[in-house]
Amino acid sequence: MNLKRYALFLLLTAFCLPALAQRDTVSLNTIVTKTSKQIATYPFEKVYLHLDKPYYAAGDTIWFKAYVTMDNHLPTQISNVVYVDIANGQDSISRLLKLPIVNGVASGSLPLLPADFRQGNYHLRAYTAYMRNYEPEYFFNKNVVIGNAVQNEVATNASFKSTVNGGATKVNAAITYKEQSNTLLSNKKVTWTVVSNGEEISKGKGTTDANGILTAEFTGSAGPIKNGTLVTVIDMGNRKAVTSSFPLKNFVGGNDIQFFPEGGELITGVRSKVAFKAINNNGTGTDVKGDVTDNTGTVVATITSAHLGMGFFAFTPEEGKTYKANVTYTDGNKGSYDMPRIRTSGINLSAYNNDPENLTIKISANSTYFQANQGKVYYIIAQSGGAVFFAAQTSLTSAIYSAAIPKSKFPTGLVQLTLLTDHGVALSERVVFMQHNDALNLSLTSAAKSYTTRQKVRLAVSAKNKTLPVAGNFSISVIDETKVPFDESSETTILTSLLLTSDLKGYIEKPNYYFGKDAAAADNLDILMLTQGYRRISYRNIIAGKAPNITILPEQNGLEVSGVLRNSTGMTISKGYVKLQVPSKNFFAESVTDMVGNFRFSKLNFADSSKVIITGRASNTPSRNLVVTANDETYQYPSKNNMTGDEVVNIDSTFKDYLQNSKRRYDNLHILKEVVIKSTVIKPASHSNFPALTGLPALADQTVDGSRLKGCNNLMTCLPSMLLGVTVDNNIIYLARNYNSDKKPMQVFLNGMPVDFTSLSTVSVAEVDNIEVFKNTGVSGIDAQYGTAGLVEITLKKKEKGTKVSFAQLQELIPPPNILTIMPLGYAINREFYSPKYDVIKTGNLGGDLRTTIYWNPKVVTDKTTGATFVEFYNADGRGTYKATIEGMDADGNLGRYVYRYTVK
Template sequence: MKVGKTGALITALLLTNLYCGITFGQGLKDTLTAKYSNFSRLSSPEKLYLHTDKSLYIAGEYIWFRGYLENSSALSEIPESSFIYVELYSDTIISRVKIKKGEDGFAGQLPLAHNLKTGEYTLRGYTTWMMNSYPEFMFHKQIVLINPTEKSSRVVSNSGVNSAGAKSTELNSNALNNSIVPGKKNFEVSEEGGSDTLGSVLFFPESGRYFANRFAVIAYKATDTKGRGFYTEGALYNGKDSLIAPLLTEHNGMGVLRFLPVSGESYHIMATDGTGKRVKYNLPQAESEGAVINLRSRDGKIFINTTLSAKYTAEGASIIIHNGDSLFLCEVISREERSFILKDESLAPGINHILIVDRDSKILSERLFFIYPKSEAVVSLISENSEDTKGMREVAGYTLQLRDSQGNPVKGEFSVSVTDSFLSPHDNLSNNFKTYMLLSSEIKGAIEDPAFYFMDESLQRDRAMDLLMMVQGWRYYDLPAILSAERTPAKRWYEKEFTQQISGRATSTFRNTKRSILSVLAPEINLAVSEPLNKTGNFTITDLNFPDSTNFIVSCTGKEGQKGYYLDIGEQKFPATLDYSFIKKRVSQVDPSSMMIFTKMFYDTGGSEAVTLNAAVVSSSPKIAPKYNPSPFNQYFDRRQLRERSELDLYSGMSLLDYIVGNFPGLMYGPTGDDGQRTVISTRSFNITGDPGVPLLFINRAQVQSTGDLDMYTVDDVENVAFLKGNDGFMFRTLSGVILVTLRNAAQNKDVSWYFNTKLLSPLGWQKPSKFYSPDYSLEKDMEAVKFDTRTTLFWSPSVKTDEEGIAKILFYTSDRKTRLNIVIEGTTATGEYISIVK
């Protein structure tokens, strides 16, 4: 949990003023202080949140996003990573991009191919540093995609309605007013996929256990067969079926039982299951050893009562209060019952943790509680048009105003998304920037309707939050590693990424790598380096800075040019896909009028039905885009410039050099080189001396220095070959021609070279920045160019900054639909306060 400057000061004061008993207590205090200090300074995890332009997409669209990254501890001495990774996957990875922090933060986009099927996909974001922890603590968001060409696309997961049962909260209908067009249902809940049957009831004794003959507090969570909170009612009974206490869920299937358990007695509940029947669930048995923590909060104070069993009363134990990286209290308790009172203002905002440990730092009990941050910022969004519903292709202007509680202007930076509320409904109870950073990122498992816990202050909200703290465990950090005085912090296998690098090893059967030279060439980034290797052959090329699709040529040769070396390039490791347990949404039927617009959007972005085109249709195109493009510019080719695999089969066994000279006009045999290799030259002179020009040669999209290398291959080795003659090679800045070759095995493996001592690489680089396109209908060219504006995202900006007066302007044009808008603004103030508002 990250704290601001004030929180850091409080932490420092607490750390210097912690008090424990002498001997055992003081030793534990010293150990914990050192452990927490080391963890906060050197091992504090990172948190990443992705703000996307929406949650419902059509195949062929783009997912626009901005990442917000921070260290969880303000005391961390290591800055945040410079790169993040964003992935889209279902069963397997569909796409992955690497984003470098720039002027707009971690801003990027993911394209959604037209052949993606209708369904739910997972958007995941992380850094290499986050790969040291559990994948559950990476950012995960569920994306719904519709492919209008599929019949199944008529039924989708409902991302615009709250998934909780009707009785789970009274706020459902009010919270969704901004995403429903009056008098019109954009998504109707279908019976298919619904679940109105009790699936399970789990019990969570407060702090992990309860004692017989001591007042017990046991929270519970009732869920349906889809894992959603389920409203149920019933009663608690003892083993003789005597009624002990009533049972009634309070929020999203959660509730609490309070009673005095009798020694030797067993207990169970009888709860309604939604079909008119009652189901029996047994409570866990009372325990005789350990510790119990009971907590209550009121009037800005936390009241804590602890109970120890006889064993630990005699041996002694300690109570610890922390928030994952800062230690707030450590005190020895040696009596059976103790009470503590803490003020909310002395603790850090967010999730805090109370635990009792024995002399060996073994955890006896633990209890979570939440401290709401004080909101200092006041955000206003003022429309220049008083109407909520906007007309067609009209300018829409808004003023974003940021003030503190005293009315003074505040600087801040935000990402802003404006969408059509009819075509892209917004779920106001789902995760947002504030809920994720303060709650969801630090608690185990998916939270149902997390935004509910950050609505206006109320007794219902505070009680629901405390129930949540009791039913969902927290392991955002390696607590045993922090507590144990014998163990050192876990080794970090993945470091923070501030620059890019390529690593590997050179080996040789007969030669010593100490006498070899490693050369790295990347013309696209003007990189050319040569360095001697040591006897191990290991190498790491550091301080690189390259965008995606950058080609590298890495080679190892002897000092006299010997090529008897082998290169093994280290592959970058990525985390395995995680079947993240999202709360299942209810299945919804897409409105027919919405589907008509989605279908048009699909075709307008280049989508097509899944049909097979005959040969006549394909060959009629004057330009060809080969499946395995031999050009580093991914360009199109004329039919005369390209030879595909089917045409090459007629020349099986022929030298590739002979085939190219004989089949592409404008080329001829050149002089034999010093190494005895034949060469290829142009039939025309393009230099001042009148000598024939030498064509450029690219094999597997990487430039090769000598055309003599063509003699190393036969036509059977080639997937395709192209020749750009004269002016056709203008993109390569030459008039002598360009020969482009794709090797057959390179169609499956890009890291292929023509020598064992050479590797061609195209590692994942950072995504080149791109801007979201929004038409300006004040310009005649935009008005005429856009025939029918079907945008669901009308405006997206990853960086909107307020000025010295706390003001920022938002300006865009509406589409060809008269509709209401969803405006989502997320970001931080200059003081670090999280902001997330929806209009």
């Protein structure tokens, strides 16, 4: 990796600080050199997904393009594979896609089959294998709302009120039920259950009133109900009962406020900014007013929020005094909070970012600290993305230093300022955001600003870096904004993701606001910097030479299959021959095992669910005495959705028009939803067919029909999302209640035979008849036998009796040990977005084209000489405003985004 791309400035003259030490600067140079070396050896990758629209309905397809970057947003040279997964509200993976990266980009799609995606909030992630070495907060994370008007016959709207009394949270829920036709469902029986962390904590039943409202009351522990869900089942009489779910984690709790002293700590005698962030029970910002008083009751500062519950005040802590913040929230509730602890001796770093040309930094020490440390050397280091852009040293000859640093030395994005001792101990930190407005100059233009329905539109694309044309790689989405309205300040964009949220921990509300035209946006962005954490770089570890814990290497060779060749006694075979075959691609490859029997096939390319056959042979060992095994694939464990502030509880009412349009469009496709055969009774297969499972309860706690697995490519990855109250960690499945206590795993059985959870990746999903879950194993003795807690039985479909099979089929059923057939996770099939073509004169069935995504193209490349290209498509039948969005980057890591609107009449 070329370190010359980093602009490193060691300012060791009086230009930087008023009193610079004339001492050896080896320690500072060591810190800078080690920091640069570490980021060169262990660089950071980022992933951003450009989606075709902000929310979806069952029956839609999520179209996306992945931009994978390294260093200062350059197209990655580290990884060649990117993963995209989506998890349901129980944090179980519903789908996992693997895509090849070419020149830093990849594109794909995720069909949302109505039978597989219930209505709710889903957690969409994107990451590389190498990124798994770091915390999931630095993945691409996005909350995606998916409605389901196809399967849902009932529309709901819920409201919650909660109070904490006697250490317990009392919750009152009011849920309104309506037919999709808007008819109130009055006098209907409803049963409800509250589940938290996989355990039932409350249940009840009731009847809807004349207005279709059910009132439910339950009690939980104090504070928010972690991962809580209210599940209701309404009796529809002669029709099938309807189940609805409502997440509680954002609604069961109260207001809260946190305080963040600039630089990290309050210090006696040093005037400091204190930022604050107030949130409501939805997890989003709420305005507050109040004051800060000392222990004598004197007001020392006034509190007034500036933006989304955030703001700041300044005061000087006095020795021997304590301080409280007294605030009033917008809902009228009040609170009194202790201020963060105050150090009696300390030094602090602060920054002022309101000058367009210079960043002003200030070092402040109180008298006690100054007297004890006068004349000692301190360092200031400023880094962005791990690269050092500024470093200086000074001796402590005055209690207050200040200096101006030209902003031109820093790139656009987050800059972390750190004050260190001459031993490399970090004392104070401050994060600022540099905004140079140097994004690519992108534009979309059309011949007219107004079009008719189904008329052909040609959009001209122009990409420039300032005034020079560039060859860029872009994606374009066109949506009917009348059907898909959305708050633009809440959008996730390539700028908000790669420049802001990917470097910060915690939820950022309305990130696109900070890149808009609001005059106060820059000031509010600086307040945001005071309230969010940034901890990618630890100077303590760098100086100590402690490297990051890298356990997963970058995938630079595409798809790989590896394993071991042994003989029947378990001894490894060196210099053995292994052949790999992918029948669907007519692909063959050969490899030779190393000294310990390992083999590896790299740079493979096959679709997901492809059958891969591995055959081993050795010159001195008969084939019947050889055994081929494949190494298990590892998968990223689901992480908590840190975007819960974007969750929508009342999806039916919030997206009513969109869901109704989705239902009409789905019905227009004339898809046969269900066929019920009443004349024949088919007895389903179950655990009772297997002697080894004798003694289990007659009824399972949960049964999943194999038909629900439609669209699943890998049983191992899909299974957790289908089961209630289970979790998977390190390829071991647990009941959630046991994972949080004694960590006893569940035992998995396949057709009555015990198997490892990882072996499910080789099971053909199409052959699964049903899946049964037992939270207790009755009198079977299985838990005692295997040291487990709970059981999952997977029953395969029965083969027809008397069916003749060929010798080849028999060999496939009972293959010799030197032949191994597996179905590893391959690349997701790349589908093309369908864009219809119309003859404007013969308009056909007008009103029938109900598309919300009008056009999607992830492969827009501009000419390097002109910076131009164009795209063409046809409008749908929707009238109103159409919104075209282009995003992307060039080969030098310059990012760009542009939004263009036109009217359809």
